[in-house]
Amino acid sequence: MGDPILSGGCLCGAVRYSVSGRPVDCGYCHCRICQRASGAPLVAWATVPAECLTITAGVPQAYASSAHALRQFCARCGTPISFRSQRSPTHVDITIASLDDPSSLPPQYHIWTMSQVPWLKVDDHLPRHADGGPDRLT
Ligand SMILES: [Zn+2]
Ligand SMILES: [Zn+2]
Secondary structure, eight states, X not given: OOSEEEEEEOSSSSOEEEEESOOXXXXXXXXXXXXXXXXXXXEEEEEEEGGGEXXXXXXXXXXXXXXXXXXXXXXXTOOEXXXXXXXXXXXXXXXXXXXXXXXXXXXXXXXXXXXXXXXXXXXXXXXXXXXXXXXXXX
């Protein structure tokens, strides 16, 4: 772990976090669980080594969104913060849009496009996976 290079937090400011080290990768997820959990058509995630994420203020609430996944969010304002899966316990995903500077981490691919809402038109040339992709978020 080095110095924090990224920081972020929820809408109301109760939950703050920092990330040391570089993200492994960044991608858009169109899965139905992300849609429901966020109330948005897709979620942009950055995957980082689990030990690189530090909650610096507040205590996020956690919800088991499937048998193997845990999602953290602010209990006060609802902002989704993180996603952990027992299938990849060494890494954690953070919501890029909750970063103080989301512009610094452009997503590199799309996953679960089988459930992309049909009215969402994405005009990019990034790799698209109908399912969770080779070894991405699930
Ligand atoms: Zn909050
Ligand atoms: Zn998802």
